[in-house]
Each structure stands twice: as C-alpha cells, then as structure tokens.
Amino acid sequence: MSASLLAIEDLSVSFHTPEGVARAVDGVSFGLDRGDSVGIVGESGCGKSVTSLSILRLIPSPPGVIESGRIRFEDRNLLELDPEDMRKIRGRDISMIFQEPMTSLNPVLPIGRQVAEPLMIHKGLTTAQALAEAAQWLDRVKIPAVRKRLGDYPHQLSGGMRQRVMIAMAMVCGPTLLIADEPTTALDVTIQAQILSLMVGLKEESGMALLLITHNLGVVAQMASRVVVMYAGQVVEEAAVADLFERPFHPYTHGLLRSMPRLGGRGGGRTERLREIPGIVPAITETLPGCRFAERCPHVFDLCRQNPPGLFAIREGQRARCFLKDYPERRRNDA
Amino acid sequence: MKRFFRNKNFTCGFILSTLVVGVAAASLIWTPYDGNKMNARDRLQGPSWTHPLGTDQYGRDSLSRVMTGAMNSIIVGLVTVAIGLTIGVALGLASAYYGRFLDEAIMRFSDLLFGFPAVLTAILITSILGPSMVNAMLAIGIFYIPVFARLTRAVAGVVWEKEFIAAARVSGISEWSITWRHVVPNILSPLIIQGTIQFAVAILAEAGLSYLGLGTQPPHASWGRMLNEAQTFMSASPWLAIFPGLAIAWAVLGINLLGDGLRDTLDPRMVRIR
Structure with a gap:
C-alpha cells in the first residue's frame, strides 16, 4: 500500500496575457499515495484547478506555460512524456470529473456511447463489448433502468444523473488516480451527499487515489485524509484532515475555517456571525517581495512584508508557509 | 420526424422540393418526348394537349426540357454544395483548431474571395476554363468554400471551448477523434441549414450563368439556357420564358422554405450567417 503514486515537485505555471505574466501556480509541491485521498482547498483563482489540469497536461497553451517542476506519476515524469504517451495515460491511469455536469457531456451523443468511448480507446474493445461494460458501470453508479437509459441523450437526465454518468465515464478504465474538480458544487445539497457517498464507495472498492479539488471544507472533511490549502498560487498549509481542523497553523486556514458556517457554533447554542477574511487576494500578475497573505493577515509584522516565508514543518505531516513558526510570540490572540 | 412537419415552412418546402426531385428523377426514365430532338414542323407552338408546355423555336418539347432541366439543376446544387462543404468544412475546422497563423491565412483568403463580386469571378473562371456545366459548377463551388469555412470556424470555435x-481529452481521446466524434456532430445542424440555402442559391447562379451562355451548353436543357433562348420570342411566345422561369422560382422557393423550416426546428437561435 502507501507507495507514492503522484509527486508534484516545485510546479510553476504561468499564463502570458496582454496584462502581464500571471503566475497561476508558483512552486507547488505535494504528493499522493496509492489509495490515498487528498483535498486541495482554496478560494477561486488560487491555482487549484490549474494544478490539476497540469497533472493531465491540459493547460491551454498558449497562453499557459508550465515553467518548471516535475510531476512524477508512478515512475514517470508526466511533463516529459510525448503527447501520445500522455494521451494513453489520460482516462486509463488518471481520470477527471468536472464541476459542471450540464456541460461536461456531449449533447449529441447517447450517454452509453460516451461512457463506452474510453474503453474502446484504451482497451480496444468493440462497440458492443464496450457498451456492455458501460452498462455495468452505469449500473454501479446507480443509474436506474440502465438498459433503457443507454441510448438517452444528456438533456434527458437530471444534473445528479449526469454527474453519475461523468463518474462512470471517468471510472470505466479503472484509473489509479481520480481528480475531482468541484464534483458537487453545481448540485443540490441532497444530491451532493449522494454523489459524495457514491464516490467514497467506488474509491473503497477500487482502491484508487482521489485528488479532490474544492472550496468546500465540509466536503474535504468528509472525503479526504490530507488537505493542501492553496492561496494565490502557493501551498500555504498542508496537513492531515484532523490536524487541519483542530490545529490549523496558517492564519489563512484559520480564516477559512472561521468563514465556514456551522451549527451551534462556539457561542453555546447561539448562531455566530460568519467571519470573513478582510481584504482581497493580490492580483497574480503582481510580484510581492514578502508573504502574499500579508495584507490580509491579522498577525502581520515587518518580516512578512520583506521576505517570502518558506514552508516550515509544524509537526509530523503538517507544513505551513508562515513566519509565525519562528516567531510564535507575534501571534495575536485577539484576532 | 414529426416535429419537422409541425413547422409550416418545412412542410411547404418539403412538398415543393419533393416535386422537383420527383420530376427530375422521372426525367431519367421517361419524358414525353426526347427534349433534344428538333422538329421543324411543330416549332413555337403554344401549350396544347400534345405539348402541354408548348414547343420552342426548334420544335423541341418544353415539358421534356423543363423536366431534364430539373435534373440539371439538382446536379448543380448537389455538386456545388458538396465542393463547398468538403473543402470549406475542412478549412474551417483547421482554422478553428490551429488558430493563429493558419486561421489568419484561411480567413483572409476567405475575405479575398468574398471581396470579388461572385458573378464576375464566376465569369472569369468560366471564360478561362471555357464555358461548360462542369466549369460553372466549379466556379460556384469555389465560391461556397469560404461560406462554409467561415460558418464552420465560427461554430466549431464555440464547440472547442x-x-x-x-x-x-481527459478520457484520452485523440484530437482527431474529438474533431470527428465530438465537434463535427455538434455543428451539423447549422451546416445542414446553410447547405440547403446554398443549394437554392446554386440553382439560381447556374441559371444565371447558363443564361449568359457560360453554363450548360446547347443542346442540353437547363432552365437558365431556356430563358436565354426564349428571350427572342418573348412577345410572340411568352410561354417559352414563363415555364422555365416558374420552374426556377418553384425550386428555389421550395428549397429555401425547406431550409427555413430546418433552421426553425434544428436551431431556433441560429442567426443565418452569410
């Protein structure tokens, strides 16, 4: 078990736009073991989706450029593979589910064909064999009356059903890594829970690893064993789920947790007002000399504005990009 | 199929065009007379039971000639749209996919073709290659390439996004398969709609070229050619111009209605791109 499956090392991705060079991902490193599930959390535009698209080498280029880094998957560096080898990995070893089930399926192809397609490409099955296997998968993702549904078009299905079809499509070839980019964000809350439990079930059956990209900490708590928190293109904290929720170190992580609605709250039954993080994310076209969170940080001090903090080890399995590690006395308890 | 016939335009267009196609098909097996056979004794007769649409100055039966002319027009429509579709769609897909330099080159080339008055260029082409039906089809077909290239580029560009x-892509499908299995099926409706419209335009254009003597050559029957020949006898034998003229109007109206109906049913949001 727990042999390293995916290791991202010092990944930097830029987008060359007329407004300047946008460093969407800046020196990101993290790893994923076989069968593990890791959540990437952060607000919109923090680089979490770009990171996941880089793994599949699907960054639109131009304007996107992978500036540096290595993405080691099993024993190969994905960034060095030729396009044909990379294509063979997509859908067979690494799959991905997207946020928007309404637009992620081809409107003019029956769903059976769409689920069968990866099988025909990667396993060389005939149409009939692939359709039969697709039917089994649609059954496993709990689509009712599969036989009748195979010929249905996406517009005949509800959002939740479509996301099930997407999951079946991503799973048919038995990938060792599934990337889920906000898989439930576009769905109703009740459907979200169904889709999440379906994904947990499939993950346990197949033993695949899951990279879950979301801005919903609740989903992470339910699904992931480790969490990577990203802010403005950088990893700011990485920890096991329990540590992150109980002993978050980085002020940004604190802020994220406090801005999450919860029942009851600390005020002994009273509902507390949600606390937002003040300020806005710096534009990624800016280059700041110090910490990128400095302007919004309640504990900020001189050093933060002068030097960029490194990722410091906080405790076993937990790292945070914050000078408070070396200057704990600077943490203000009132904030 | 039912939803198509709920559309009035489509139903009218379908009936009108089916009649044209039916007449054209019938002309392959049977016409009342041999349309090219001259008969000096029966020249310039008005409509009668023996010659329902009359005869021309050589005594050829007009009905037979209108019937073979229908076949002629349909061939012109099919061939020109086929030329425009195959080359135009290929160029448009390449343009949408590769973008940048290739896109610029193809689109500027389209602008260039659009910049010339179509009829003048068709006259240029047929006068270089020599007047014939094949060359007329070629001239019209070349003009359809940018029409379909632009349309394809526009709609395919949207689909690629x-x-x-x-x-x-995430499923590991090659770019080539994505193009054929995912992009092309999604742009079929606008292409079909544009195809029917261009089909009607081609019939008109061929009639125009033949009228000028640059298309179908005598003795073969073509509606435009018949109009040209009827011109001299307009006051004495108006039926010679009326019937081929009606045939052109009938076919063009029918196919245009069909195209409108298809557009309304297949793609209500599509704005016609010219």
Whole structure:
C-alpha cells in the first residue's frame, strides 16, 4: 500500500496575457499515495484547478506555460512524456470529473456511447463489448433502468444523473488516480451527499487515489485524509484532515475555517456571525517581495512584508508557509 | 420526424422540393418526348394537349426540357454544395483548431474571395476554363468554400471551448477523434441549414450563368439556357420564358422554405450567417 503514486515537485505555471505574466501556480509541491485521498482547498483563482489540469497536461497553451517542476506519476515524469504517451495515460491511469455536469457531456451523443468511448480507446474493445461494460458501470453508479437509459441523450437526465454518468465515464478504465474538480458544487445539497457517498464507495472498492479539488471544507472533511490549502498560487498549509481542523497553523486556514458556517457554533447554542477574511487576494500578475497573505493577515509584522516565508514543518505531516513558526510570540490572540 | 412537419415552412418546402426531385428523377426514365430532338414542323407552338408546355423555336418539347432541366439543376446544387462543404468544412475546422497563423491565412483568403463580386469571378473562371456545366459548377463551388469555412470556424470555435471537449481529452481521446466524434456532430445542424440555402442559391447562379451562355451548353436543357433562348420570342411566345422561369422560382422557393423550416426546428437561435 502507501507507495507514492503522484509527486508534484516545485510546479510553476504561468499564463502570458496582454496584462502581464500571471503566475497561476508558483512552486507547488505535494504528493499522493496509492489509495490515498487528498483535498486541495482554496478560494477561486488560487491555482487549484490549474494544478490539476497540469497533472493531465491540459493547460491551454498558449497562453499557459508550465515553467518548471516535475510531476512524477508512478515512475514517470508526466511533463516529459510525448503527447501520445500522455494521451494513453489520460482516462486509463488518471481520470477527471468536472464541476459542471450540464456541460461536461456531449449533447449529441447517447450517454452509453460516451461512457463506452474510453474503453474502446484504451482497451480496444468493440462497440458492443464496450457498451456492455458501460452498462455495468452505469449500473454501479446507480443509474436506474440502465438498459433503457443507454441510448438517452444528456438533456434527458437530471444534473445528479449526469454527474453519475461523468463518474462512470471517468471510472470505466479503472484509473489509479481520480481528480475531482468541484464534483458537487453545481448540485443540490441532497444530491451532493449522494454523489459524495457514491464516490467514497467506488474509491473503497477500487482502491484508487482521489485528488479532490474544492472550496468546500465540509466536503474535504468528509472525503479526504490530507488537505493542501492553496492561496494565490502557493501551498500555504498542508496537513492531515484532523490536524487541519483542530490545529490549523496558517492564519489563512484559520480564516477559512472561521468563514465556514456551522451549527451551534462556539457561542453555546447561539448562531455566530460568519467571519470573513478582510481584504482581497493580490492580483497574480503582481510580484510581492514578502508573504502574499500579508495584507490580509491579522498577525502581520515587518518580516512578512520583506521576505517570502518558506514552508516550515509544524509537526509530523503538517507544513505551513508562515513566519509565525519562528516567531510564535507575534501571534495575536485577539484576532 | 414529426416535429419537422409541425413547422409550416418545412412542410411547404418539403412538398415543393419533393416535386422537383420527383420530376427530375422521372426525367431519367421517361419524358414525353426526347427534349433534344428538333422538329421543324411543330416549332413555337403554344401549350396544347400534345405539348402541354408548348414547343420552342426548334420544335423541341418544353415539358421534356423543363423536366431534364430539373435534373440539371439538382446536379448543380448537389455538386456545388458538396465542393463547398468538403473543402470549406475542412478549412474551417483547421482554422478553428490551429488558430493563429493558419486561421489568419484561411480567413483572409476567405475575405479575398468574398471581396470579388461572385458573378464576375464566376465569369472569369468560366471564360478561362471555357464555358461548360462542369466549369460553372466549379466556379460556384469555389465560391461556397469560404461560406462554409467561415460558418464552420465560427461554430466549431464555440464547440472547442465547451467543457465536454475537455472531458473527452481527459478520457484520452485523440484530437482527431474529438474533431470527428465530438465537434463535427455538434455543428451539423447549422451546416445542414446553410447547405440547403446554398443549394437554392446554386440553382439560381447556374441559371444565371447558363443564361449568359457560360453554363450548360446547347443542346442540353437547363432552365437558365431556356430563358436565354426564349428571350427572342418573348412577345410572340411568352410561354417559352414563363415555364422555365416558374420552374426556377418553384425550386428555389421550395428549397429555401425547406431550409427555413430546418433552421426553425434544428436551431431556433441560429442567426443565418452569410
């Protein structure tokens, strides 16, 4: 078990736009073991989706450029593979589910064909064999009356059903890594829970690893064993789920947790007002000399504005990009 | 199929065009007389029971000639749209996919073709290659290439941005298969609609070229050619111009209605791109 499956090392991705060079991902490193599930959390535009698209080498280029880094998957560096080898990995070893089930399926192809397609490409099955296997998968993702549904078009299905079809499509070839980019964000809350439990079930059956990209900490708590928190293109904290929720170190992580609605709250039954993080994310076209969170940080001090903090080890399995590690006395308890 | 016939335009167009196609098909097996056979004794007769649409100055039966002319027009429509579709769609797809330099080159080339008055260029082409039906079809077909190239580029460009294309890429489908299995099926409706419209335009254009003597050559029957020949006898034998003229109007109206009906049913949001 727990042999390293995916290791991202010092990944930097830029987008060359007329407004300047946008460093969407800046020196990101993290790893994923076989069968593990890791959540990437952060607000919109923090680089979490770009990171996941880089793994599949699907960054639109131009304007996107992978500036540096290595993405080691099993024993190969994905960034060095030729396009044909990379294509063979997509859908067979690494799959991905997207946020928007309404637009992620081809409107003019029956769903059976769409689920069968990866099988025909990667396993060389005939149409009939692939359709039969697709039917089994649609059954496993709990689509009712599969036989009748195979010929249905996406517009005949509800959002939740479509996301099930997407999951079946991503799973048919038995990938060792599934990337889920906000898989439930576009769905109703009740459907979200169904889709999440379906994904947990499939993950346990197949033993695949899951990279879950979301801005919903609740989903992470339910699904992931480790969490990577990203802010403005950088990893700011990485920890096991329990540590992150109980002993978050980085002020940004604190802020994220406090801005999450919860029942009851600390005020002994009273509902507390949600606390937002003040300020806005710096534009990624800016280059700041110090910490990128400095302007919004309640504990900020001189050093933060002068030097960029490194990722410091906080405790076993937990790292945070914050000078408070070396200057704990600077943490203000009132904030 | 039912939803198509709920559309009035489509139903009218379908009936009118089916009649044209039916007449054209019938002309292959049977016409009342041999349309090219001259008969000096029966020249310039008005409509009668023996010659329902009359005869021309050589005594050829007009009905037979209108019937073979229908076949002629349909061939012109099919061939020109086929030329425009195959080359135009290929160029448009390449343009949408590769973008940048190739896109610029193809689109500026389209602008160039659009910049010339179509009829003048067709006259240029037929006068270089020599007047014939094949060359007229070639001239019209070349003009259809940018029409379909632009349309394809516009609609394919939109499809390539869709999330299901990203999903297909993630499944490891090659770019080539994505083009054929995911992009092309999604742009078929506008192409079909534009195809029917261009079909009607081609019939008119061929009639125009033949009228000028640059298209179908005598003795073969073509509606435009018949109009040209009827011109001299307009006051004495108006039926010679009326019937081929009616045939052109009938066919063009029918196919245009068909195209409108298809557009309304297949793609209500599509704005016609010219």
